[in-house]
Amino acid sequence: MNQLKRDHRSISIADQVFEQLERDILSGKYPRGELLSELRLSSEMGVSRTPVREAIRRLEQENIVQECGRGVMVLGISKEDMLDMYDIRIRLDGLAARRAAKNMSDDELREMREIVELQEFYASKEGDEYSTKLYDLDSQFHELLYQGSGSRMMAEVLCSVHRKMAKYRMSSLSRQRRAAMSISEHKDIYTAIADRDGDKADEVARCHAINARKSMISMEKQG
Numbered sequence: 579m580n581q582l583k584r585d586h587r588s589i590s591i592a593d594q595v596f597e598q599l600e601r602d603i604l605s606g607k608y609p610r611g612e613l614l615s616e617l618r619l620s621s622e623m624g625v626s627r628t629p630v631r632e633a634i635r636r637l638e639q640e641n642i643v644q645e646c647g648r649g650v651m652v653l654g655i656s657k658e659d660m661l662d663m664y665d666i667r668i669r670l671d672g673l674a675a676r677r678a679a680k681n682m683s684d685d686e687l688r689e690m691r692e693i694v695e696l697q698e699f700y701a702s703k704e705g706d707e708y709s710t711k712l713y714d715l716d717s718q719f720h721e722l723l724y725q726g727s728g729s730r731m732m733a734e735v736l737c738s739v740h741r742k743m744a745k746y747r748m749s750s751l752s753r754q755r756r757a758a759m760s761i762s763e764h765k766d767i768y769t770a771i772a773d774r775d776g777d778k779a780d781e782v783a784r785c786h787a788i789n790a791r792k793s794m795i796s797m798e799k800q801g
Contacts, residue, residue, distance in 0.1 A: 580708045595625055596633035603642055604744040608652045615649035642742075653740055657798060664791035668784055670736055674727040674775040675767055675783035681728030690726075690768050693719045697761045701754075707754045716751060717741075719764055723783075726771070746794050756793045763789065 599619065602608055616634065620627045634650055636645045643650040655663075682690075693715050700711045720740050724733040740747075751757045763786040771778035 580655065586603065590627060592629040592632040595623060595629040598623065598641075598643065599630075599633050599637060600640070600741075601744065603637070603652055603654055604742055605748065606654075607747045610652055610654040610656070610740050611783050612652045613646070613649050614652060616721075618649075622689045622794055640738075641710070655745065656706050658719055659665075660743065660746055660794060661791075662711065663743055664787065665714065666714075666739055667736070667787040668791065670712035670732065671723075671787045672780035672784035674689055674734065674736060675731070675771060675779035677732070678723055678726035679774050679776040679779040682771055686722060686726050687772050690719065690722055690771070693765050694768050703760055709748075709757075712751050712757055713748055716747060716760065723767065723771075747790075749797055753797075757787065762784070792798075 607613060614634075616627045616630050619634075623630065631664045634643060636648070638645060638748060642653055642655075644653050645651075677779065697715045697719070699714060699717070700708045715741070721733075721737055724736040724740075727733060764784065766782040767779060770782055
C-alpha cells in the first residue's frame, strides 16, 4: 500500500514538472535555442532530477526540446509551426463544433455559457491580471468544445495543438479589439451548439480559427 502511494506521488510530481516546463517553454520564458540542463531545472523548480528527466523525455516526444551534448535545446514553436497548427484548427475546429452540436450535454452547455459570460465580464476590466483570466477562460472554452465533440482522439489532438499556441494566444488576447472579437465568436459558437445547429456551429468555429490566424499574421508583420 505504501509503495503504491509513493509511486502515485512520484508520477504526480513528474506530471506537474512536465506541465510547468511545457508552459514555460510555450509562453517564451525559455526562448528558442536556449540550453537547459537537468541540474539547472531541478534547482529552479525545487525538485529532484528524476521528475525533471522524465519531463524532458516527454518534451522531446512532443518535439518541444531536442537533446544535444550539453543538455537539451529549446525548440519551442516556430512561426511555420504556428501556421501549420492554424491550418489544422481551421480544418478540425469546425468538425469538432459540428459534433458538439450533436453530442454536448446540457451540463456542458451551461458550463460553456458561464465561460462566455465570465469572458465578457473580464473583457470590461483593465490590467494584466484580467488578460490572464481571459487567456485561462479561452483555454477552458476550447477544451470544453473539443471534449464536447464526443471524440476522444479529436479532443486529444486539438487540445494539444491549442495548448502549444500559448505564446501567440496570450499576445492576441492582450489586444482589446481582438479579445472582444474572440469573445463574440465564442458566443456565436455557443449559440449554434445550444441550438443543435451543426452546420452553423461548423461555420462559425472555422471562421473563429481563420480570424485567429489572421490576427497572428498581423501581429507578426507589426513585429
